Amino acid sequence: MIKSDVIKPALLLGPLVLFLGLAYLVPFLGIMQWSVTLPEPGIGQYGRAVSDPLIQSVFLRTFRICAIVTVCAVVAAYVITYVWVRGTPFQRLATELCILIPFWISVLTRAFGWVALLSNRGLLNTWFQSMGLISEPLTMVRNEFGVILGMTHFVIPFAVFPIASAMRSLDERVFLAARGMGASRTRIFWSIFVPMTKAGILGAGLMVFVFSLGFFVTPAILGGGRSVMVAELIYLRIFQSPDWGLGASVSVILMLIVGVLLILMMRFVRPKALGG
Incomplete structure (x- = not known):
């Protein structure tokens, strides 16, 4: 029974x-x-997706942008999490508000906020020109820079929680022992603290990279059609071309890539360790 x-x-x-x-x-x-x-039975659409130079370039661009976003977001999240976990009560409260408030603002609102801030007539360019720092507006949107900045800003809060879980699980007696043996704060941080939170770093990197692969709204608005990523390519193929078969095959390939990444990461990082 x-x-x-x-x-x-x-x-x-x-x-x-x-x-x-x-x-x-x-x-x-x-x-x-x-x-x-679609448009006819067979796996011809997968052959097109693999051999088409345009689709190959979009995939390479997507992986490059996602890798840069992952590194920037994890580094920023590590610093923010360190203050959140080990700062003073006031620092913890202020940091917690900065982490939670972005969840209350939609991705569309945040994307247009970056456009208002970074465009040629945006707040930053206007301020720089009024200060005499630049003579011509800086191009900070409708390119990869704007896409990376907007995506990094969006995913930082998601990277914070695995790192925070890892930091909160540390045994303080290890640091006390290191201090007692004469280790400096810098030595303790780089030789003990960071290696002991490696699982949280890997978990945050995995979460951010996989999440970034499917970004659509932020690259579409901040990229202005000049930094097309895979999700936007799928949208264009299905809703504007229309080429549903090719768009569907690219979707399946993207899902397979995400699945392989998850399997590889789970192979080297235990699921329990992803949460610290």
Whole structure:
């Protein structure tokens, strides 16, 4: 007989599994069907997606931007988390507000906020010119710089939580022992603190990179069509070309890449360690 302590969790998880299947698996299976049936049956669309120089360049651009965003976001999140976890009570409160407030603002609002700040007639260029620092406006939007800045700003809060979990799980006695043996604060930080939070750093990097692969609104607004990423390419192929088969095949390839990345990271980073 199956024990009741096994049946009860299964019953509780049943509705969640059903919802995830209906909301994600069924639509994805439909996308897979499009990729091998439109405009005609076969895997020709995957051949186009792999051999097309334009699609290859979009994938390379996406990986490059996501890698840069991941590094910038994790570094910034590490500094912010350090203050949040080990700062004074006032510093912790102020940092916590800075982390939580972005979740209350939509991605669209934040993207247009960056446009107002970085455009040729935006606040920064106007201020720089009024101060005499520049004679011509700096081009900070409709390029990769604006996309990277906007994406980094959006994903920093998501990178904070795995790092915070890792920092809060540290044993303070280790640092006391290192201080007792004469280690400086800098030596303790780089030789003990950072290595002990490596799991949180890897978890944050994984989360940010995978999350960044599917960005659409921020690159579309801040890139201005000049820094097209994979998600925007899929949108263009399905809603504007229209080339549903090719757009569906690119979607499936992107999902497979995300799945492989998750498997590889789970192979080297234990799931428990991702949370610290």
